[in-house]
Amino acid sequence: MDWTAVILSVKLALVTQLFLLPPAILCARWLALTSFRGKAWIEGLLALPLVLPPTVIGYYLLVAMGGNSFLGRWFEELLGQPLAFSFSGLVIASALVNIPFAVQPAQRAFEAISLEVHEAAKCCGLTFWQTFHRIELPLAWPGILSAMMMTFAHTLGEFGVVLMVGGNIPGETQTLAISIYDRVQSFDFSAAGTMSLLLLVISLVTIAVSYGMVERLMRRRRSP
Amino acid sequence: MDWTAVILSVKLALVTQLFLLPPAILCARWLALTSFRGKAWIEGLLALPLVLPPTVIGYYLLVAMGGNSFLGRWFEELLGQPLAFSFSGLVIASALVNIPFAVQPAQRAFEAISLEVHEAAKCCGLTFWQTFHRIELPLAWPGILSAMMMTFAHTLGEFGVVLMVGGNIPGETQTLAISIYDRVQSFDFSAAGTMSLLLLVISLVTIAVSYGMVERLMRRRRSP
Amino acid sequence: MSLFLELRHNGPQLDFSAEIPKGQITALVGPSGSGKTSIIRAIAGLLKLKHARISLAGEAWDTERAHLPTRERSIGLVPQHHGLFPHLSVMGNVETALSHLPSQQKRHRATECIRLAQVEGLEGRHPHELSGGQRQRVALARAIARNPQVLLLDEPFSAIDRGTRKHLYLELRRLHNQLGNTVLLVTHDLDEAAQLASHLLLIDHGQLLQAGETTKVLTRPRNEQAAQLLDIPNVFSASLEKTPAGLAELRWGPHRLQIAATDRTPAGRVKFAVLPQNILLVKTDKPWGSHLENPIPTQVQDVVALGGEVLVSLQVKGLNEVQLQMRLPERALRRYPITSGSEVTVCLRSSDIILLE
């Protein structure tokens, strides 16, 4: 069993969430609660990472992060090491391709909060941030959990972009998904099977436990 | 421009929705409105197609659908042609990997319908199906649109599973995503760029127009 | 032939059993949080209780074993929070209750109900474009649309002004006369109950306090709790004595009150009540003479004018803790001005004294 890859995958999934979720949730809230011309186009743009084949996105990202690009050089100076083929690069790529999973469910959840509740929050004199973390966030929780779970699952399973941007370096960018893929490619089906099973079990337990917790939470407050 | 692939991609996206959405929406409604032990595990199971690398899922599906499997033979007898490497096989595979995108957003949308409304529907003497299509479906519309758009985008962009199960046969299973992938693999960057752009524009327009329409619809009925 | 209920539950607390007469309007009255909405919801089949037996004229709706689903109960419900379909127009909301009719009849019947509920002209509006009272009336239109055998109205007029309310009372009564359906009306407004309902159920803490004809219940509370709920302030303790002549007398501090003959109540400590509007002011310049029944000397403590009526608080002589509330038309005080401090005599007629259990 390739434990290094397992750990790396889980780490990537967690770090991606850490960087992706806060801006994604804020963006979702903004899209949910404001209305302006061209909003649908922004929503469309945010869905686009789903549209291109991962390897192709990966290739474009690689070019953007590579030593020949402005961005790549800038990052290299900043971090002291190139972005491509590094864990940091992986996190950025992974966060980018997960945008649709993170934003959409959260946006729908914020949209579902009733006008009444928003008005009550205003009348209670809550500031933007107080409203956000005491009222909106708890009420949008099921949607945000959906976002987290889909991001989590997709980061574990994503391999086109990760392979392209990460370069399959054991311990640094070789995730479990790539490791499984390699096993299948080299006809090592039993190892691939074991690792797939492990990946499935880890994910299933994580997801089921999270949903179970949220469900218990929600039962306390079915809409009044 | 590879128009055959464009048409095939759009066709695959539409047919996948056609087959996936009805059961997914019903399943989402069921999960949203009933509460039972082990529900979280079912929700976890439904997220699993996201977890495995697409090529690996593709491989397992290929084995399941291939001529050596019971399922494969059964389908071959039924359809007169093998399931693997056919458009039908592609639809099945594509529907399977899109399950998480279709079920989750719809489920969250059904969950957001208030108890009041459900009770009112009962008191109006509506049957299950009347309630479903007159009350629940219209109210869950934004979430269902999210589901549709994510499924649509992901089917266009998905290529790991499609490549494996479909075999990249021009006109039959070579989608635009695979075609772009091929171009990138053979360093035909200008063709890949043009095709990517086309794919992005098609998707952006489709998604933005759909969201725009739903938004106008929703403005008519902000929660009372 | 009635709507029979036997309900037990906790959280909401219920221990309730009653028969609601068929084809009558019955008011369900009780303080906030007493379980009225829970009872209505249980009848509608929306709230599943620990123990519920509900049957309408022999047709079992809830038994130990079976639970008839809401949609198969012939009910119309105006819930306390209207519960309109937010995505449908007013017309769409009402038509939804008419899914059994062909489309043309549906439109016709919906229009009729919308007119009855006094919301014509708003057919095309969505619920969020309506005022609170308008929403409530749309909910009423939707509830009556199916001509249900049982109409459950949970404070249906709480957000509606007097004028509109009067029209609705008329329409509701007319509808009820036409269809003879059983109406259960939750209300806080005893006047509303008096005007609409022939029967009244008084509940508190999920328990039945008193049931009967409305006027009887309103003027004859059975016990102290009922008197309190009916907003009768004058409840006092006294001791009952039977006179040799078979009559009964109350000893109330230094005063003796003759009361109507009563066989049921044994002698001893009792509570009695008098409605404030039944306390008579003795006008000193009038030759009452023998008409004076149970005269009580009092001192005025407080006079409060309430739009056309006056509430007078009286301190009973010889009973320092006792306050007697009297209600008079404002006009009555024009000729006999009463101010705080003045001494007046009032009469408690024996037929107006209510002995409580």
Add this chain to the structure above:
Amino acid sequence: MSLFLELRHNGPQLDFSAEIPKGQITALVGPSGSGKTSIIRAIAGLLKLKHARISLAGEAWDTERAHLPTRERSIGLVPQHHGLFPHLSVMGNVETALSHLPSQQKRHRATECIRLAQVEGLEGRHPHELSGGQRQRVALARAIARNPQVLLLDEPFSAIDRGTRKHLYLELRRLHNQLGNTVLLVTHDLDEAAQLASHLLLIDHGQLLQAGETTKVLTRPRNEQAAQLLDIPNVFSASLEKTPAGLAELRWGPHRLQIAATDRTPAGRVKFAVLPQNILLVKTDKPWGSHLENPIPTQVQDVVALGGEVLVSLQVKGLNEVQLQMRLPERALRRYPITSGSEVTVCLRSSDIILLE
């Protein structure tokens, strides 16, 4: 020094300008759909109008250019549909309004408000576990928690029973006396307005009909529309004539009614109103003699008993279309039984005749 309002909008329709006295309780009364909630929401800054000028004691809240956000207005709002936070307990809901206080004081103040609003014991419950009236009271507790300068109450007692309501009236008045905040109370209940509010605004179709002290407005409607809203049934046409002595007289069919001197109203067709409780029944066995002011012969058409009171419809002799509504305590009829068909004389005292514009 007042809350100044000038509001114009359509959908909801508003064309309204008024000054609400500072530190007073003012009732906002009007039929369902007249725009009360919209006015309240505009003051709270929740509804943006085409034209709004709102200022509190000189501090501009809404001007042509600026719009002070809701959270910066010192308001407390009980909305018509309570709007509690569904994910927070009762305590959590009230504490949310107190985010400016340190945690311990927060708990203390919240407990106090919960007690004031008569919902103690329910601190740990979530909104869906409360009855309608309990939710309303929690919303009240939340609204008063911040000691707002302006308290906006949109039918805050509509789902609450009389008994609890009385306690709440007391608490509200006490609170108001302590803090001297400006209270705007939307209500359909004229009794409630009379008991709580010192001032009253009467609105209809988004327009101000009459404003002033509560008792004045309630007993002296300015025009026919106001009379209708105040539920005064006796509004009639007559022609005003000035007598040479400088007095005025109404010619009402064959009858002549002396009225209090009026300089403002010119002679000609006018409308007048009489409150039903101000119509005096002339008791035939009493020696009234010269006391008889404006006696009118009538025939009784209908007698309806309403829990302690009686509504009598009278047909005025010589005026076939005119129906006069009289309200009497039930007791008054015990000694002078009146039944449908009997002939009675009533008096309309000149000071009770209200000339309408």
Add this chain to the structure above:
Amino acid sequence: EVPSIAAAADLKFALSEIATEFLIETGRSLKLTFGSSGNFTHQIEQGAPFELFLSADENYIFRLAERGLTRDRGLPYAIGRVGLFVPHGSPLRADVELKDLSATVAAGRIKRFAIANPDHAPYGRAAQAVLKTAGLWEQLEPRLVLGENAAQAMQFAASGASQGGIVPLSLALVPQIAALGDFALLPAEWHATEPLHQRMVLLRSAGTTAEAFYNYLQQAAAREIFQRYGFSLSENKVE
């Protein structure tokens, strides 16, 4: 019926040109599908409707032959060659002896170096052999990025994200790539342990067109095109 031909991704340009010639000569068209030889092997095992398979690695052909899915053990069509590709802007220079590579590696100025994954890609194994022969494997191993296949290794190098890579000659000859950097062909002996024998085979279902194309691929005209794209077939017969 137009036969489907599965071919290794690096044959894209060569085979497309040959197929065009074939069409002109015989009037018969073909459906060409390019991809990873490993994937094709999986798919053929599951009954993919290919009639001719040109694999980048003869081991796949043998695997299929053992399973009885092919007519025979096929014929070699080329022997692959690898070389060092260095993108513009890299500190590295492309020389045939890998001298500069050794120096740069020793100086620690190589951050990333691309090869195909030796676990399952034949070009990866060849690259590994080359690096071992040059004595650079130990030093370079921590710096390696592994492409899913040779084409991806080429992308790593061509994009400039890695400072260089060992890639197939056939890809380095593609004009778009040649423009992105310099290439030095390495001697075949350096990976003598991992010869890049590329083999094609007719599958069981092959029809007449596929057979005709199979034969056509052995003609001089086809060989000439293969040669031009870097697929030489050495004189000594393998097998």
